[in-house]
Amino acid sequence: MKPSTCIAGMASKSCTGLESPPVQGLHTLESVTNKDGQPQDIDIVVNEIFSNGDEVFVEYSNGPVAFKVRWEGRPRTPPFKWGERGEILPPHDTWLRELDLKHEGLGGLVEVELLRTDPTLLDKDLGKTKELLMHHAGALQMMFYYQSAEGATAGDQLGAITLPQFRGLMTSAKVVTSRFPPEKVDEVFTTVATGAQTLARKVDNKSGVSSFDLLDFMIGVIRVAHARFATENPGQASYQQLSFKLMSLIKDCFAIYTFPELTKKLARFxxxxxxxxxxxxxxxxxxxxxxxxxxxxxxxxxxxxxxxxxxxxxxxxxxxxxxxxxxxxxxxxxxxxxxxxxxxxxxxxxxxxxxxxxxxxxxxxxxxxxxxxxxxxxxxxxxxxxxxxxxxxxxxxxxGVLMEVGKESYLIPPCSPQALCSAHVGNPWVEDVRGKGTCVMLCLWETQGGALKCNTPLPARTCLNVSSMPGWLCPVTDYSCICQPAVQHHLSCLSHSG
Missing domain, CATH: 1.10.238 (Recoverin; domain 1)
Known part of the structure; x- marks a missing residue:
């Protein structure tokens, strides 16, 4: 096997190292690595990962070969399940459905006084709490993402909440009061972030411990609900279930202050x-x-x-x-x-x-x-x-999905519609220009007897009628028409001096 060196560019890539021009199907891709030898995902789009001039090494062979180096830490893939339509994937909310609140250390939040009267209440209360989480999961997720953008400076920070962002959310939702100060929120964040289960997940996901992911956030919300209820209602805290405390937080804080703000912003659309x-x-x-x-x-x-x-x-x-x-x-x-x-x-x-x-x-x-x-x-x-x-x-x-035609294409002296069409033969994309003293003309090319025939040009406002023909795509307003032709047709939106 002989590696080849590929130079990645934004628009084009050149590869050297092949002793002769490659024959399609002859070489089997074995690995893709950067110049430091680090393996890359073979499905990545090279232009998205590497800059112009970077080196990528591609290893290939004449057929599949055995692994040469043991893959340490290889993820364990569960057995695939197949149905009539292919692989059967688990529901995307499986992580929430399988969430064990007791395993996350929340069993200790159920009041001892209640367990004395009903020893089975632990599982019942945690079950109700989980049902509340699932019922409000969509709202909590969107609230989480919106808050993750607060103060963020880069797109890759979306989907993770830091301590200041968590505190800011609880402050804007009026969770923070004189009895329940911001320091209490900070304590909850630290408790969740340094918990054994949280740290184990961070290691598996190779993520930082200074921020919450969505699951951490939901665990944090439950802990905030418990801690806040204890300070705001000290006389009742020992006799109320954890699910009731979570419902109180959602109903008295999020539903009054946070949800309406989201509704107002979304209603603008x-x-x-x-x-x-x-x-x-x-x-x-x-x-x-x-x-x-x-x-x-x-x-x-x-x-x-x-x-x-x-x-x-x-x-x-x-x-x-x-x-x-x-x-x-x-x-x-x-x-x-x-x-x-x-x-x-x-x-x-x-x-x-x-x-x-x-x-x-x-x-x-x-x-x-x-x-x-x-x-x-x-x-x-x-x-x-x-x-x-x-x-x-x-x-x-x-x-890069729509090619812009040079402006000189529109500086055409008055002439017949056929001449206008002839000037643009071969352009797969032509777009009209909203210019001074111009009117838009349409020319439909058809293949007839092996030759191209130009039909009578139509006003731009009739572009909708043309676009209804099979094989044509013409998004249109009164002033613009962008057309994608079928294989044997060419539709051009041209400017013609008035």
Whole structure:
């Protein structure tokens, strides 16, 4: 086996080291390592991980070979389960369903006085407490993500809460009082963060001990509920179940102060959600949205459903000059919640896989939320659907899924429609320009008898009629038309001097 050296670039990669041009199917990939010999995931997108000029070493052979080095610490994969549609995966909330509160050290929070009257109350009370967690898991998860963006400076900080963020959440929710000061919240955070089970999870997940993940956060909320009830109601604390104390925290604090704030922020997107023209525009541009999300993948596995981690999407939102210019991380967190939840009421939120990942539909909704946020905060005056089209157009171009035609293409002297079409033969993408004194013309090319025939140009407003034809994709507003042609057709949106 002879390694080859690959130089990764943003747009192209060159590989050397093969003694002769490779024959497809001849070489079997064995490993991918960086210049220091560290193994890489073979499914990673090289351009996403390495910078221009970096070296990647690819080891290959003429067929499968035996391992040469023992894989220490190899994860143990459980037996696969298969059904009619392929592998059967466990539900994404299995971690919560299988959560053992007693194992997490919460059995000691059940009052001794209650156990004296009913020795079986321990399991019953912990069971009710877990049911409350599961019932409010969606709201707690979104609250957790929103708070993780408070003071964050990078997208990879989303999905983890630090001590100041945990304290800030409890303060804004009025959990902190004169009787229950911030120091009590800090004590709870430290207790959970240094717990035996928490530390064991951190080692397994190779994560830091100075922050909470979602499970740590839920354990912390239960402990805060117990500690706060003891200080606010000292005479009743010994006679109330842990589940009652958790319900009191949710009902008296989160439901009054935190949930309404989320509802208010999410309600701002209703006008965008109910905009029929915007919905039509998104429907017409669905393929481009999918291609944009495809371009954001950190790993590409042909057989898997495309989902991209929110933290990695932040990287691309920065590349597109959106995050940090048009909105910050906390504003993005609200948009991310909007993209995940169909309702604006936290009581109706559903729990999603953690960390948050976005599929095509959710990413489309995120783009809608981003456009609406910019539209409102920048006080744009044009119709929202028009601004949405411009925003999507900009994102598609920056993502590299829509090619921008040089402006000289539109500086065409008055001539016949056929001449206009002829000037753009071979351009798979042509987009109209909203310019001074111009009108938009449409030219539909068809293959007839082995030759291209140009039909009569149509006004841009009839682009919807053309886009309804099989094989055409034309998201459209009154001022723009972006068309993706079928294999044997070319549709161009051209500018023609008035």
């Amino acid at each position: 209703e006008s965008a959600t109910n905009n029929a023209a915007a919905a039509l525009l998104l429907k017409r541009g669905r393929k481009l949205v999918e291609q944009t999300l495809d371009s954001c993948q950190l790993k590409r596995v042909r057989s898997s459903v495309v989902k991209v981690d929110l933290r990695w999407l932040c990287t691309h939102l920065q590349r597109w000059n959106l995050l940090g210019r048009d909105f910050n991380l906390q504003e993005l967190a609200i948009i991310a919640i909007y993209a995940k939840q169909a309702s604006s009421e936290p009581e109706r939120f559903v729990l999603h896989p953690h960390p948050l990942e976005y599929n095509y539909s959710e990413f489309e909704r995120m783009l809608l939320g981003i456009a609406h946020h910019i539209y409102v905060t920048k006080k744009k005056t044009e119709a929202f659907e028009e601004f949405l089209g411009e925003t999507l157009d900009s994102i598609f171009k920056k993502a």
